Amino acid sequence: MTTVAIVGTSASRGAAIARRFGAAGHDVAFVSRSLDRLGPVVCALRGEGVRARVYAADAHDADALVLALDRTAQDLSAIEVLVYDPPSAPGARQHVLETSPEEIQDAVDRAVVGLVTAVEYVVGGQRVLGRGSVLGITDDDALTGSPFAAGAAVAAAAVSAYLGMLRDALAPDGIQVARLVTAGADEHGDPSLDPAECAELLWHLHTHPAQRTASVAAATDAPRRVPDGRTS
Numbered sequence: 001m002t003t004v005a006i007v008g009t010s011a012s013r014g015a016a017i018a019r020r021f022g023a024a025g026h027d028v029a030f031v032s033r034s035l036d037r038l039g040p041v042v043c044a045l046r047g048e049g050v051r052a053r054v055y056a057a058d059a060h061d062a063d064a065l066v067l068a069l070d071r072t073a074q075d076l077s078a079i080e081v082l083v084y085d086p087p088s089a090p091g092a093r094q095h096v097l098e099t100s101p102e103e104i105q106d107a108v109d110r111a112v113v114g115l116v117t118a119v120e121y122v123v124g125g126q127r128v129l130g131r132g133s134v135l136g137i138t139d140d141d142a143l144t145g146s147p148f149a150a151g152a153a154v155a156a157a158a159v160s161a162y163l164g165m166l167r168d169a170l171a172p173d174g175i176q177v178a179r180l181v182t183a184g185a186d187e188h189g190d191p192s193l194d195p196a197e198c199a200e201l202l203w204h205l206h207t208h209p210a211q212r213t214a215s216v217a218a219a220t221d222a223p224r225r226v227p228d229g230r231t232s
Contacts, residue, residue: 002129003027003076005069007118008059008086009137015041016195017083020203022050026081029072030054031065051076059086059114069121078129079122081206084115085137092151099150107151111138112158119166126175133176133206136163137198140183140215167212178205183217193217 004021006014006029018028018041028050030038038054045052053075055068073079089110091103119134126132138156146153160179167177180201182193193216201214 001025001027001077002080003029003072003078004081004083005029005031005072005079005118005122006083006085007031007065007114008084010195011037011041013085013193013195013198014038015044016199017202018045018050018052019048020196020199021081021206022048022052024203027076028052029068029076029079031057031059031068031072033058059084059118060110062113062117065114065117066121069118073125078125080126080129080131081133081135082118082122083135083137083202084118086110086114088152089155092155093149094151096147096150103151104154107155108158111155112162115159115162123170123175126170127173131174133178134163134166134170135176135178135180135202135205137180137182137202140181164212174209176206176209178211179213180205181213181215183215 004017004026006017008031009017014030018030022028022045028045029052030042032038032054033056035054035056042052042054053072055071057064057068059065069079089103089107091099092107094103115136122132122134136159138159139152163177163179170177180198182198197216201216205211205214
Protein backbone atom coordinates (compact mmCIF):
# COMPACT_ATOMS: atom_id res chain seq x y z
CA MET A 1 0.00 0.00 0.00
CA THR A 2 1.24 3.48 -0.85
CA THR A 3 0.06 7.05 -0.30
CA VAL A 4 -1.26 9.88 -2.44
CA ALA A 5 -0.16 13.20 -0.92
CA ILE A 6 -2.46 16.08 -1.89
CA VAL A 7 -0.90 19.50 -1.30
CA GLY A 8 -3.29 22.43 -1.30
CA THR A 9 -6.61 22.05 -3.20
CA SER A 10 -10.17 22.77 -2.10
CA ALA A 11 -12.15 20.51 0.23
CA SER A 12 -14.47 19.34 -2.56
CA ARG A 13 -11.74 18.60 -5.10
CA GLY A 14 -9.53 17.08 -2.43
CA ALA A 15 -12.31 14.76 -1.30
CA ALA A 16 -12.92 13.62 -4.88
CA ILE A 17 -9.23 12.97 -5.51
CA ALA A 18 -8.95 11.11 -2.22
CA ARG A 19 -11.95 8.91 -3.00
CA ARG A 20 -10.67 8.06 -6.48
CA PHE A 21 -7.20 7.10 -5.33
CA GLY A 22 -8.50 5.57 -2.10
CA ALA A 23 -10.79 3.28 -4.11
CA ALA A 24 -7.66 1.91 -5.77
CA GLY A 25 -6.11 1.11 -2.39
CA HIS A 26 -4.01 4.19 -1.69
CA ASP A 27 -3.70 5.88 1.68
CA VAL A 28 -4.46 9.61 1.56
CA ALA A 29 -2.59 12.53 3.10
CA PHE A 30 -3.78 16.12 2.82
CA VAL A 31 -1.27 18.93 3.35
CA SER A 32 -3.14 22.17 3.92
CA ARG A 33 -3.02 25.46 5.78
CA SER A 34 -6.44 24.68 7.26
CA LEU A 35 -6.98 21.57 9.34
CA ASP A 36 -10.57 22.59 10.08
CA ARG A 37 -11.52 22.71 6.40
CA LEU A 38 -10.35 19.17 5.66
CA GLY A 39 -11.04 17.55 9.02
CA PRO A 40 -14.63 16.57 8.09
CA VAL A 41 -13.36 15.18 4.77
CA VAL A 42 -10.85 12.97 6.57
CA CYS A 43 -13.55 11.70 8.95
CA ALA A 44 -15.81 10.84 6.01
CA LEU A 45 -13.00 9.02 4.20
CA ARG A 46 -12.19 6.96 7.27
CA GLY A 47 -15.85 5.99 7.48
CA GLU A 48 -15.55 4.71 3.92
CA GLY A 49 -12.55 2.57 4.80
CA VAL A 50 -9.82 4.87 3.45
CA ARG A 51 -6.82 5.54 5.67
CA ALA A 52 -6.52 9.33 5.63
CA ARG A 53 -4.83 12.09 7.59
CA VAL A 54 -4.39 15.84 7.29
CA TYR A 55 -1.22 17.77 8.12
CA ALA A 56 -0.86 21.52 8.57
CA ALA A 57 1.61 23.29 6.29
CA ASP A 58 1.67 26.22 3.91
CA ALA A 59 2.83 25.17 0.45
CA HIS A 60 5.47 27.90 0.26
CA ASP A 61 6.86 27.25 3.74
CA ALA A 62 9.57 24.75 2.79
CA ASP A 63 10.38 23.55 6.32
CA ALA A 64 6.74 22.99 7.26
CA LEU A 65 6.02 21.26 3.95
CA VAL A 66 8.93 18.84 4.31
CA LEU A 67 7.91 18.08 7.90
CA ALA A 68 4.33 17.33 6.78
CA LEU A 69 5.51 15.03 3.99
CA ASP A 70 7.93 13.29 6.35
CA ARG A 71 5.14 12.65 8.85
CA THR A 72 3.00 11.32 6.01
CA ALA A 73 5.58 8.70 5.11
CA GLN A 74 5.98 7.73 8.77
CA ASP A 75 2.30 7.64 9.72
CA LEU A 76 0.85 6.10 6.55
CA SER A 77 3.02 4.61 3.81
CA ALA A 78 5.52 5.57 1.12
CA ILE A 79 4.35 8.47 -1.06
CA GLU A 80 3.78 7.14 -4.57
CA VAL A 81 1.68 10.03 -5.91
CA LEU A 82 2.09 13.76 -5.33
CA VAL A 83 -0.83 16.00 -6.34
CA TYR A 84 0.13 19.67 -6.12
CA ASP A 85 -2.74 22.16 -6.24
CA PRO A 86 -2.05 25.22 -4.07
CA PRO A 87 -4.35 28.27 -4.11
CA SER A 88 -3.28 31.34 -6.06
CA ALA A 89 -1.42 34.08 -4.24
CA PRO A 90 -3.61 37.01 -3.06
CA GLY A 91 -2.34 39.40 -5.74
CA ALA A 92 -2.09 36.88 -8.57
CA ARG A 93 -5.24 37.95 -10.42
CA GLN A 94 -4.68 41.59 -11.22
CA HIS A 95 -4.00 43.42 -14.47
CA VAL A 96 -0.40 43.13 -15.60
CA LEU A 97 0.09 46.91 -15.31
CA GLU A 98 -1.21 46.86 -11.73
CA THR A 99 0.88 43.91 -10.54
CA SER A 100 4.01 44.67 -8.53
CA PRO A 101 7.28 42.71 -8.66
CA GLU A 102 6.57 41.52 -5.12
CA GLU A 103 3.19 40.11 -6.19
CA ILE A 104 4.77 38.29 -9.13
CA GLN A 105 7.40 36.88 -6.78
CA ASP A 106 4.74 35.74 -4.30
CA ALA A 107 2.74 34.04 -7.05
CA VAL A 108 5.80 32.17 -8.29
CA ASP A 109 6.90 31.21 -4.77
CA ARG A 110 3.52 29.69 -3.95
CA ALA A 111 3.19 27.87 -7.26
CA VAL A 112 6.74 26.77 -8.00
CA VAL A 113 8.97 26.84 -4.92
CA GLY A 114 6.57 24.67 -2.94
CA LEU A 115 6.30 22.25 -5.86
CA VAL A 116 10.09 21.96 -6.14
CA THR A 117 10.32 21.38 -2.38
CA ALA A 118 7.69 18.64 -2.47
CA VAL A 119 9.24 16.97 -5.50
CA GLU A 120 12.68 17.01 -3.90
CA TYR A 121 11.20 15.12 -0.95
CA VAL A 122 9.05 12.51 -2.73
CA VAL A 123 11.32 11.56 -5.63
CA GLY A 124 13.75 9.60 -3.46
CA GLY A 125 10.98 7.33 -2.21
CA GLN A 126 9.47 6.99 -5.68
CA ARG A 127 12.82 5.83 -7.04
CA VAL A 128 12.97 3.17 -4.33
CA LEU A 129 9.46 2.03 -5.29
CA GLY A 130 10.41 2.08 -8.96
CA ARG A 131 7.25 3.98 -9.81
CA GLY A 132 5.27 7.10 -8.93
CA SER A 133 3.61 10.23 -10.24
CA VAL A 134 4.01 13.97 -9.82
CA LEU A 135 0.75 15.64 -10.89
CA GLY A 136 0.44 19.41 -10.98
CA ILE A 137 -2.79 21.37 -11.38
CA THR A 138 -2.79 24.81 -12.99
CA ASP A 139 -5.40 26.99 -14.64
CA ASP A 140 -5.24 28.05 -18.27
CA ASP A 141 -3.87 31.57 -17.68
CA ALA A 142 -0.48 30.60 -19.09
CA LEU A 143 -2.16 29.38 -22.28
CA THR A 144 -4.47 32.35 -22.77
CA GLY A 145 -2.00 35.00 -21.64
CA SER A 146 -4.75 36.95 -19.90
CA PRO A 147 -3.48 40.42 -18.86
CA PHE A 148 -5.99 40.38 -15.99
CA ALA A 149 -4.25 37.55 -14.12
CA ALA A 150 -0.59 38.44 -14.50
CA GLY A 151 0.78 36.69 -11.43
CA ALA A 152 -1.22 33.53 -12.06
CA ALA A 153 -0.14 33.46 -15.72
CA VAL A 154 3.55 33.82 -14.91
CA ALA A 155 3.29 31.18 -12.17
CA ALA A 156 1.40 28.73 -14.41
CA ALA A 157 3.98 29.15 -17.16
CA ALA A 158 6.77 28.46 -14.68
CA VAL A 159 5.02 25.34 -13.37
CA SER A 160 4.50 24.09 -16.91
CA ALA A 161 8.17 24.58 -17.77
CA TYR A 162 9.34 22.91 -14.56
CA LEU A 163 7.07 19.89 -14.98
CA GLY A 164 8.19 19.49 -18.58
CA MET A 165 11.85 19.35 -17.56
CA LEU A 166 11.04 17.08 -14.64
CA ARG A 167 9.14 14.67 -16.89
CA ASP A 168 12.17 14.19 -19.12
CA ALA A 169 14.51 13.81 -16.15
CA LEU A 170 12.40 11.24 -14.28
CA ALA A 171 11.11 9.14 -17.18
CA PRO A 172 14.09 6.72 -16.97
CA ASP A 173 13.12 6.03 -13.34
CA GLY A 174 9.56 5.06 -14.25
CA ILE A 175 8.10 8.18 -12.62
CA GLN A 176 5.21 9.89 -14.39
CA VAL A 177 5.06 13.69 -14.45
CA ALA A 178 1.94 15.35 -15.84
CA ARG A 179 -0.28 18.41 -15.55
CA LEU A 180 -4.03 18.96 -15.34
CA VAL A 181 -5.06 22.30 -16.86
CA THR A 182 -8.32 23.77 -15.58
CA ALA A 183 -10.35 26.27 -17.60
CA GLY A 184 -13.31 28.38 -16.58
CA ALA A 185 -12.02 30.02 -13.40
CA ASP A 186 -14.04 32.95 -12.11
CA GLU A 187 -12.58 36.29 -11.06
CA HIS A 188 -11.57 34.84 -7.68
CA GLY A 189 -9.63 32.01 -9.25
CA ASP A 190 -12.04 29.31 -8.04
CA PRO A 191 -12.86 27.00 -10.96
CA SER A 192 -16.50 25.95 -11.25
CA LEU A 193 -15.45 22.43 -12.12
CA ASP A 194 -16.78 18.98 -11.37
CA PRO A 195 -14.44 17.64 -8.63
CA ALA A 196 -15.08 14.02 -9.63
CA GLU A 197 -14.12 14.81 -13.22
CA CYS A 198 -10.86 16.40 -12.08
CA ALA A 199 -10.14 13.38 -9.90
CA GLU A 200 -10.81 10.94 -12.74
CA LEU A 201 -8.49 12.84 -15.07
CA LEU A 202 -5.74 12.84 -12.44
CA TRP A 203 -6.17 9.09 -12.05
CA HIS A 204 -5.97 8.74 -15.82
CA LEU A 205 -2.72 10.72 -15.90
CA HIS A 206 -1.29 8.60 -13.10
CA THR A 207 -2.10 5.34 -14.87
CA HIS A 208 -1.19 6.42 -18.43
CA PRO A 209 2.49 7.44 -18.43
CA ALA A 210 2.48 8.35 -22.13
CA GLN A 211 0.12 11.25 -21.46
CA ARG A 212 1.64 14.49 -20.26
CA THR A 213 -1.39 16.79 -19.92
CA ALA A 214 -5.16 16.75 -19.68
CA SER A 215 -7.64 19.64 -19.66
CA VAL A 216 -10.98 20.13 -17.97
CA ALA A 217 -13.39 23.04 -18.37
CA ALA A 218 -16.19 24.45 -16.23
CA ALA A 219 -19.77 23.53 -17.05
CA THR A 220 -20.24 26.84 -18.87
CA ASP A 221 -17.31 26.12 -21.16
CA ALA A 222 -17.02 23.60 -23.96
CA PRO A 223 -15.69 21.07 -24.43
CA ARG A 224 -15.96 19.84 -20.85
CA ARG A 225 -13.38 17.05 -21.00
CA VAL A 226 -10.45 17.24 -23.37
CA PRO A 227 -7.56 14.83 -22.77
CA ASP A 228 -4.44 15.95 -24.60
CA GLY A 229 -3.16 13.35 -26.99
CA ARG A 230 0.53 14.32 -26.96
CA THR A 231 2.91 11.57 -26.03
CA SER A 232 6.43 11.58 -24.73
